[in-house]
Amino acid sequence: MIILNIIKECLEAGMTTDKSPDIHEYYVKTWFMGEPNPIPATSLPAGTISSTTPETRETVFPGMDTVTETITIRLYSHSARKAEEELITALGYTKINAMVDRALELLRTDPVFGCRVVTSRIISVNRQYPASPDALFRVGEIILQVQRRVLWG
Numbered sequence: 001m002i003i004l005n006i007i008k009e010c011l012e013a014g015m016t017t018d019k020s021p022d023i024h025e026y027y028v029k030t031w032f033m034g035e036p037n038p039i040p041a042t043s044l045p046a047g048t049i050s051s052t053t054p055e056t057r058e059t060v061f062p063g064m065d066t067v068t069e070t071i072t073i074r075l076y077s078h079s080a081r082k083a084e085e086e087l088i089t090a091l092g093y094t095k096i097n098a099m100v101d102r103a104l105e106l107l108r109t110d111p112v113f114g115c116r117v118v119t120s121r122i123i124s125v126n127r128q129y130p131a132s133p134d135a136l137f138r139v140g141e142i143i144l145q146v147q148r149r150v151l152w153g
Contacts (some may be wrong), residue, residue, distance in 0.1 A: 003069055003146055004033055004049050006113050011047060012071070014106040015099070021045070025095055026102035028075065039076055044137055045099065046076045052143070057150070065150045066118065073142040074129065075099040090137040093128070100127050100140040107144060117148040 012031055021027040030043040052072040054131045057065040077099060079092040102126065111120045122144055129139040 017124040025098035048074045074133045079097045082117045120146045
């Protein structure tokens with residue numbers, strides 16, 4: 001849970017705090033920890049941060065493990081076209097694309113999150129995560145793998 005909070009702080013500071021939906025295409029209104037089901041339309045644009053696989057632990061030496069966690073970040077945006085967008089552009093694609101780009105930029109700016117983790121790497125980026133065809137929102141997904149040290153004993 002600690003790493004989820006660290007990632008949330010990073011993304012929230014760069015995509016929500018002091019940002020405006022009128023000026024910043026990548027603006028996120030609401031952040032959720034875990035996968036809420038369903039996401040209320042009043043919360044959009046939104047982001048979710050969740051741990052997707054069980055963490056693995058590798059012993060470095062007695063008293064310290066390296067923990068590897070896989071984190072899924074999903075970004076949700078309204079499925080609507082702006083007035084200046086061309087008809088050939090998918091509904092809501094420009095906004096979700098801007099949100100994913102901004103999140104990637106923030107995650108790579110400090111890959112060790114102020115030395116709170118050992119390493120991080122982006123495993124995959126999906127700018128058009130499958131949603132139902134009649135969905136009112138677009139979904140983008142980033143899968144991030146993080147390694148950190150844990151003391152024990």
